[in-house]
Amino acid sequence: MSGFVFSEKPIQIESGEGAYLYGADGTEYLDFGASYAVAALGHSHPAVTEAVQKQAEKLTYVQASYPVDVRTELYEKLAAVAPGGLENVWLCNSGTEANEAAMKFARSATGRSKIVATKRGFHGRTMGALAMTWKQKYKKPFEPLAGDVEFVTYGDAEELAEAVDEETAAVFLEPVQGEGGIHPATTDYLRTARELTEEAGAALAFDEIQTGVGRTGTLWACEQSGVTPDVLTTAKGIANGLPLGATLVADWIAEDPGNHGSTFSGGPVVCAAANATLDTIVDEDVPSHAASVGEYLQSEIETAAEEHDLPVREVRGQGLMLGIQVKRGANRVLKNLAISEQVLALPAGRTVVRLLPPLTITEDHADQFVDSFVEVLG
Numbered sequence: 001m002s003g004f005v006f007s008e009k010p011i012q013i014e015s016g017e018g019a020y021l022y023g024a025d026g027t028e029y030l031d032f033g034a035s036y037a038v039a040a041l042g043h044s045h046p047a048v049t050e051a052v053q054k055q056a057e058k059l060t061y062v063q064a065s066y067p068v069d070v071r072t073e074l075y076e077k078l079a080a081v082a083p084g085g086l087e088n089v090w091l092c093n094s095g096t097e098a099n100e101a102a103m104k105f106a107r108s109a110t111g112r113s114k115i116v117a118t119k120r121g122f123h124g125r126t127m128g129a130l131a132m133t134w135k136q137k138y139k140k141p142f143e144p145l146a147g148d149v150e151f152v153t154y155g156d157a158e159e160l161a162e163a164v165d166e167e168t169a170a171v172f173l174e175p176v177q178g179e180g181g182i183h184p185a186t187t188d189y190l191r192t193a194r195e196l197t198e199e200a201g202a203a204l205a206f207d208e209i210q211t212g213v214g215r216t217g218t219l220w221a222c223e224q225s226g227v228t229p230d231v232l233t234t235a236k237g238i239a240n241g242l243p244l245g246a247t248l249v250a251d252w253i254a255e256d257p258g259n260h261g262s263t264f265s266g267g268p269v270v271c272a273a274a275n276a277t278l279d280t281i282v283d284e285d286v287p288s289h290a291a292s293v294g295e296y297l298q299s300e301i302e303t304a305a306e307e308h309d310l311p312v313r314e315v316r317g318q319g320l321m322l323g324i325q326v327k328r329g330a331n332r333v334l335k336n337l338a339i340s341e342q343v344l345a346l347p348a349g350r351t352v353v354r355l356l357p358p359l360t361i362t363e364d365h366a367d368q369f370v371d372s373f374v375e376v377l378g
């Protein structure tokens with residue numbers, strides 16, 4: 001018997017602590033993928049573990065229509081740290097569900113159906129979010145998906161201006177495209193998106209599922225542009241390993257969200273994990289740390305690439321969301337890193353090595369990564 005969806009890697013993981021994972025045979029792996037940014041504070045962070053244990057003993061689950069302190073606390077915490085005005089919170093269990101809800105809320109609030117999304121964009125694997133996702137490989141076998149999605153070139157303000165009209169319910173953007181190869185948007189592009197959606201009466205939705213909770217050096221990536229969307233979705237690292245997604249929306253969207261729900265919305269245990277995660281991120285100013293270590297890591301990779309004449313085209317990204325564009329297949333590089341150097345990272349397309357390490361890594365961890373990278377590519 002085995003799972004049939006994932007192609008499993010030949011590494012058996014047993015435990016984790018901070019930036020490291022440990023194999024069943026005792027092998028130590030430096031984890032620069034953090035399981036797709038989920039282990040934002042590192043593996044088995046003590047504050048999160050304690051919060052989960054305490055809550056599990058008290059109350060594991062109660063439906064979302066009965067208020068419980070731990071969920072109310074999370075609503076308040078998210079509203080307090082949300083970019084201006086996005087104080088209305090919907091909780092769910094994954095990134096794709098957060099986007100699915102965002103699509104429904106935007107359609108309901110505007111009374112329109114058309115969604116504008118971007119080429120190379122990734123928003124999830126359920127039928128609605130998948131319709132906004134670019135890659136044909138993910139979509140083809142499952143068509144027809146939710147209709148009425150128009151794709152524009154990411155970063156092209158003119159194409160965006162042509163696509164956004166009086167029939168547009170929402171424009172969905174990742175402030176930094178993740179899965180699509182680590183491409184940050186310019187401030188000008190995000191500002192243009194803000195102006196165009198405002199003029200058309202459409203919602204501007206930022207998918208911060210990968211860029212959020214400190215990853216890019218600020219709590220939300222959009223803070224760096226000063227652009228506030230009408231909808232922001234988050235998931236991945238927000239509960240440091242427990243399944244939680246959230247859709248934060250402006251008042252005008254919350255006024256007419258339509259009828260939506262989910263049995264597991266805002267379960268106490270995941271809320272406790274998210275509260276502990278957010279407290280730690282805010283109290284210890286983890287985003288600033290991510291900004292400075294990220295800058296260090298990026299410049300060390302660039303320096304090493306030059307010194308050792310490595311087959312590297314470019315290093316790009318923000319904070320601890322970095323892409324190394326290599327002049328060969330990324331998957332082979334990643335395999336060699338894992339097998340020969342016990343360093344784990346992720347791909348983002350065919351030729352990009354994607355780094356999403358825990359936000360708590362030190363410069364020593366960065367040095368360890370760079371040494372291994374030189375070893376493998378040199």
Ligand SMILES: *Cc1c(COP(=O)(O)O)cnc(C)c1O
Pocket residue numbers: 094095096097099122123124125174178179207208209210211235236
């Ligand atoms: C991972 C991701 C999603 C989907 O999240 P899941 O929890 O896998 O459903 C959506 N958008 C972005 C930008 C992501 O990185």
